[in-house]
Amino acid sequence: xxxxxxxxxxxxxxxxxxxxxxxxxxxxxxxxxxxxxxxxxxxxxxxxxxxxxxxxxxxxxxxxxxxxxxxxxxxxxxxx
Numbered sequence: 001x002x003x004x005x006x007x008x009x010x011x012x013x014x015x016x017x018x019x020x021x022x023x024x025x026x027x028x029x030x031x032x033x034x035x036x037x038x039x040x041x042x043x044x045x046x047x048x049x050x051x052x053x054x055x056x057x058x059x060x061x062x063x064x065x066x067x068x069x070x071x072x073x074x075x076x077x078x079x080x
Contacts (some may be wrong), residue, residue, distance in 0.1 A: 002079045006054075006073045011048040017042050028069040056080060 001009075011023045014036065021036045034045055047058050047066070056079040058066075066072050 001054075001077065003073055006076045006080065007069065009053050010050065010069065010072050011077070013053055014046055016049060017045050026069060028073075029032060031067050032069050032072070035066075050076065054080060 001067055013028075014032075015021055015023060016074065018036050018038065026032070032038070038046065043063075050056065050072070051058055054076060056076055058075075058079075062075070066075055
């Protein structure tokens with residue numbers, strides 16, 4: 001998968017959890033959780049959704065690496 005495809009999956013997963021989010025307003029280089037006001041359960045559901053859609057295991061130890069949308073895309077690209 002390329003960056004655009006992974007980004008599209010990540011955004012679709014995010015919107016399934018937080019449908020009020022305006023994806024075109026998100027900054028790719030800023031902390032994602034603060035931009036969309038995700039609590040810890042929503043964040044966990046986002047990561048589990050990525051796991052389900054992309055079949056990529058995201059160990060809890062790696063959660064801290066996934067801060068921005070760019071971080072998520074880069075991490076997933078390396079795993080896909």
